[in-house]
Amino acid sequence: MNDSTKYVGLDVSKEKIAVAVADGGSRESARYWGEIPHRIEDIRKLIGRLGDVGQLQVCYEAGPTGYLLERQLASMGVACMVVAPSLIPKQPGNRVKTDRRDAQRLAELLRAAELKPVWVPGKEDEALRDLVRAREDAKEDLLRAKHRLGKFLLRRGVCEPVGVRAWSTKYRAWLKGLEFDSSALQTTFDEYRLSIEEIESRIERLESEIHTQAQKSRHAPMIQALQAFRGIKEIAAATMVAEVGSFLRFGKASQVMAYSGAVPSEHSSGAEVRRGKITKTGNSHLRRIAIECAWSYRYPAAMSAIWVIRSWPLPSSTGYCITHTSSTSEVRATG
Incomplete structure (x- = not known):
């Protein structure tokens, strides 16, 4: 661990930001820096006082203030993590919650590498x-x-x-x-x-x-490609792309399912395996539209009138293949 690194926890609200700093290579509790107004000029002053931006690691919880603060810090050359609130480790015995304690806790967890980031969209x-x-x-x-x-x-x-x-x-x-x-x-x-x-x-x-x-x-190619799947039309495809961003973030389908909260819950122990309903802990917008598309997908595939007319003069053995290829191309082209 780099001893010169400073881990900064920010508890962000509309009007103010509570700041705490944990020193790298130390086990001491994070020290409370204070509160600053939630304005770009005050944030810039804070970064200047904290030292070299290359030695700063900053984090704050995802919330109603969005990603503007992350973009402002990135423009200053500061590495910033937007933390998933639902994945922050909790202490069951701790019943006191203040902005000061939240900022200190974030700084300490960031130093311990116990925080999980959310995807920050462009x-x-x-x-x-x-x-x-x-x-x-x-x-x-x-x-x-x-x-x-x-x-x-x-x-x-x-x-x-x-x-x-x-x-x-x-x-x-x-x-x-x-x-x-x-x-x-x-x-x-x-x-x-x-x-x-x-x-x-x-x-x-x-x-x-x-x-x-x-x-x-720039999302047009992916939106049009998704519409090649039965049950997915333009609105559904645009929603999926908007909520996921880049599908390259996921290595396999189960990761996308987990991101949408569509994987089964599980409470297993020893030889006993107990699985329950889906977790519903992920992106609710993506989960809703995916389930609606699945409802449409379960019906038998139907050919539109234009596809029937196009394939009618063809022999049955070749007509199916030609129609299938042309229909997929048409879906991709029309969007």
């Missing part, structure tokens, strides 16, 4: 991830808005016509024709309905930008 990776997550948020808002309108109609004793499926074209036409005696009720109904239309417009705008990114961004 700016373009993070932008795509924010985009697909904004669509997910809009879809959740849409579901809530539909529930609000449905429960409002239920309270007023208004039921949809028999045989009309909810939120179909006929259902929406029926909604537009509804009228209430009270102006208060009519205004409430109109606002609930308009909020649904506004959210749907927002989803269309987001999906349009996702389509643009899937065609023109």
Whole structure:
């Protein structure tokens, strides 16, 4: 271990940063440096006071402040690790939590090499991830808005016509024709309905930008390649790429499954093997979209009309192979 290395733990919040330093080659507890405002100029002053940037190792927990601090430190030449909060070793008997103690604990664990880093996306990776997550948020808002309108109609004793499926074209036409005696009720109904239309417009705008990114961004080749798999279309492929970043980070499929929390839990001892439900400890966005794609994949493969027309004049022995090859190429090309 390099005795001149300083291991710096940062407990980061919106307004301030608590700083602790542990000296390399020492078993002494990390010393508390103090608190600084969470501003770039104060961070730069802190790094200048700590000494040679080549002898600094800095870490902080991943959280709501994102990766801006890591990028700021990297621009100063400082090695910074963004730590996975769920993998930080805990002391069961320690019931006191303060910013000071958290910073000291991070510095000591960093010195002991007991911390696990998270993947820090690049700016373009993070932008795509924010985009697909904004669509997910809009879809959740849409579901809530539909529930609000449905429960409002239920309270007023208004039921949809028999045989009309909810939120179909006929259902929406029926909604537009509804009228209430009270102006208060009519205004409430109109606002609930308009909020649904506004959210749907927002989803269309987001999906349009996702389509643009899937065609023109540096992620386009991977997004289009993933769509060669049955059950994966453009939105799902873009979500997977946004959440994973580079698939080269993983050496085998089981590592990707573990990253998404889709591996079974296990509590085995001796000769007894006990496995349970999936851990759900990984990336929930990736896990959700992968499971949805699996639901689609379980259905029998179906040929689209254009593939049927293309392969119909061909002999059955060769038609299958030619159609399969051309269909895969078409999926890759169209995205």
